[in-house]
Amino acid sequence: MGSLIAQIVSVTLMNLGSLRRRLWMSLAMVLASAVVVAILLAFLAMAKGFEETMRGAGSSQIAILMREGSSTELNSVILQDQVNLIGESAGVARDANGPLVSPELYVIVDGIKKSSGTEANIPLRGLNKTGMDMRTNMQLVEGRMFTPGTNEMVVGAGVLREFNGFEIGKEVRFGKNLWKVVGVFSTGGNIFESELWADIKTIQSHYNRGNSYQSIRTKLQNDSDIKPLQDSIEREPRLNLEVQTEQEYFASQGKQLQYIATFGWIISAVMALGALAGALNTMYTSVADRAKEIATLRALGFSNFSAFCGTIAEAMVLAVTGGLLGSLAAFVFFDGLNTSTLGGSFTQVVFSFEMSPDLFLQGAILALAIGFVSGFFPAWRAARMPVIVAFRHAA
């Protein structure tokens, strides 16, 4: 029946044409849908942004070694002779100065967040020249590098942005020690930008670490190939270390915030139920309001299917309009918004919310679901509307 589409289209247009009579209720439904979608997108963008920040940090050319059983740098300990043994292992890249091995220390210091004025943890990383050279995307954006053997440090761009008092030239007190900021570095937006860097020897002595470290980074001879290194660690009883590429390490840390996405879906689902209750009410009211029109159209020969579709379509249009507004709001307010959260090592990771087409798709799916479910039962009622209603003696 070729006219079925025409029927549905004209019924839908008439329904939308009558929206003005139910303006406030309809707007309430649009708003509810907008809020639910915006909240979902905010959570998803947060999880996405965190994952991107973590993923970007890792290089597949670099292996990171920690003590067996330590999932993060913070609870790992590595001794000097272990560092020497790694330098002699297979699979490690070398240059004229010897093996490219960077023993690193990682301690936690306090900073005051600009946004909330509260204290939060910042990692202070001790490393040497090899360690800095290994981070090929690192760039000094301001000032100069710290001088080994002094209380100088360079700050990540993210730290400068999110915390008070890390501008160049400022002196910062951590515990008994006074540090001086001499430079600002960028690593292209990834997790290292949430760190402070200083000379490893200085940190070892200030924090009484003797000759111990927490992690080793080495440049691999062949990209992604950790097998030779892994084999030599297994053969050597003094090396109770775990090895993985830096990329794998950060990817697994980035996944930690996947629960935010799940949480976002749960929160939005609960809120969607609330929105749904309101939307159902709006749509039942719509059917009651249009009863005489529906019945008249049925008397003229319009099918009950067209009455059903028209009502569903009205609900979808309202919910999806809300969804679009909600997405737009989420985009305007959240995309690129900088924030920081607890990263893998109980320190602050500075990252940006990231909106992407697949997030909008998820928002659209949620809006369509709200529209369909809230439209379905009222549409059923519209389809079952007795035609004799058209003859009722009430204008």
Next chain:
Amino acid sequence: MSEDVLFQLKNVSKNFVKGKEKISIFDDLNMTIDRGDFVAIMGPSGSGKTTLLNMLGGVDQPSGGEVWFDGTRIDSLSEGALTRWRAENIGFIFQFYNLMPMLNAQRNVELPLMLTKLSKAQRRKNVETALALVGLSDRAKHMSSEMSGGQQQRVAIARAIVSDPKLILCDEPTGDLDRATADEILEMLQLLNRDHGKTIVMVTHDPAAAKYAKRTLHLDKGQFVQREIVA
């Protein structure tokens, strides 16, 4: 059944169940309507005039008996088949016009044509013809809120005839109008019957309105009482 018979009710009964009570509106009603007839149905309030009209229009189902239209038994059709049957054969005119308030006159009249396969141009032509017939060509773009009751009812008449149905059913078409306007509408119905061969069944309270019909049936206590006057 003679060639001329359009509608026939055979032993039709209708009752409503209200709670435990069964209200019988008709019991064994018989009636024949010929092609080209113009029948007025009168009777006291609650006598079942609207119910009868609804059964003729396939909008309400009889509880028993048979309803025949042009050789088809319509009381046993499925809801979908009945809906299509209505679209093809019946034009309705309501007491309160039942125009779509969000559409202008032209769009209202076009509605029954949305159920046909006619092209847009063809639809427009038919709408123009129907509006011209009711004398509202100049109001094509007006919304119902901008028209008087009489004008709205004329739009409704145009809507009822635009798809050229065999039968026009009117429930108190002038019930909401003043005398002069009512007479205009009734003259229009008469013209449709006389010059365009439309068969019309009209429910009315108003004896003056009934005079425009070819004959009047009086419904009382579930039966046609013998006051049939043939014009």
